[in-house]
Amino acid sequence: MSDFSKQYLSFLKNEFSGLNLTSFNTEKEIQNKLYEDSIYPPKVSKVFFEMINMQGLIVDIGFGGGFPILPLAQMFPEKNFVGIESKNKKLLAVKFIASKMDIKNITLIHSRYENIVFDIPTLITFKAVGDIEELLKNLKTTSCVRVFFYKGQKDKNYNFNKISKWREIEYLETVDANNETRVLIGVENKNVPCGTFLKNNKNLVNLSDFI
Numbered sequence: 001m002s003d004f005s006k007q008y009l010s011f012l013k014n015e016f017s018g019l020n021l022t023s024f025n026t027e028k029e030i031q032n033k034l035y036e037d038s039i040y041p042p043k044v045s046k047v048f049f050e051m052i053n054m055q056g057l058i059v060d061i062g063f064g065g066g067f068p069i070l071p072l073a074q075m076f077p078e079k080n081f082v083g084i085e086s087k088n089k090k091l092l093a094v095k096f097i098a099s100k101m102d103i104k105n106i107t108l109i110h111s112r113y114e115n116i117v118f119d120i121p122t123l124i125t126f127k128a129v130g131d132i133e134e135l136l137k138n139l140k141t142t143s144c145v146r147v148f149f150y151k152g153q154k155d156k157n158y159n160f161n162k163i164s165k166w167r168e169i170e171y172l173e174t175v176d177a178n179n180e181t182r183v184l185i186g187v188e189n190k191n192v193p194c195g196t197f198l199k200n201n202k203n204l205v206n207l208s209d210f211i
Contacts, residue, residue: 004071005031007101016093021065032178038068038127039075040176041150041184047170048148048184052076055123055146057211059084061113066094068127068150073103082210083108084116109210114138118145119206125150132185136163140204141189151183165190 009027024033042049052058052072056079060069063083073081085091088110098106109116118124118141126135127150136147146169170186 002031002035004035004074004101008034008066008097011093011097011100015096019089019093021090021093022067034065034067035071036177037150037182038071040174040182041068041148041172042072042075044174045170045172045184045186047172047186051123051146051148051186052079055121056080057082057120058123058125059118059207060125060127062086062126063094064090066097068125069106070094070098070101070103072125073098073106074101077105079105080211081106082207084111084113086110086112107210111205114140115204116140117142117204117206119143120208120211121145122207123148133163136166136187142192144189144192146186146188149183149185151185152181163187 005027008030009025012021012025022030022034024030042052058072058076058079059082060072061084063069063085064087069081069083073079083091083094083106085094085108091108091110095108118139121144124139124145124147126147132149139145139147147166148170166187167190168186169188170184172184174182176182
């Protein structure tokens with residue numbers, strides 16, 4: 001087992017015993033279901049790996065208990081990672097964990113992603129949450145953005161015809177070490193809109209304001 005899994009489990013049992021950070025509560029589950037699942041896509045996808053290395057900023061939306069942002073930030077210590085999470089208690093817990101694990105290349109934002117305009121080149125990750133078409137529909141961009149979805153087998157089907165503003169750059173279906181089907185879907189915006197989001201909605205803020 002990795003040191004990450006041991007440390008994370010210790011935090012679950014001690015500092016955050018009263019907070020439901022994750023449904024997994026054994027070292028093996030944390031290792032296989034959270035840690036390995038987080039770093040699996042860049043290990044098996046040449047496209048995803050190269051995109052991370054090309055990109056200066058990686059944003060993880062809805063990171064919950066810290067996945068995949070914590071393992072990815074450890075895996076790519078020279079890259080800057082930003083996490084967006086609407087639940088402040090989880091954000092504060094992950095911030096604490098990152099500090100204790102000496103993961104310094106992370107900035108965490110307490111917000112809903114719908115309230116942020118992605119105004120700088122960004123690679124975005126979503127892990128096993130929501131409907132792809134709906135998530136992309138609510139994503140506001142004024143710069144080149146690439147989005148990768150970590151999905152399970154039951155979530156792998158989606159209607160690409162509904163997301164005409166985006167082009168597919170990766171569709172990879174593999175079987176992981178747990179003998180479970182994992183799907184990685186990557187898209188990028190076809191055209192970079194100029195956008196008048198901020199003028200039309202005073203509740204919005206540019207991502208660059210946090211960097």
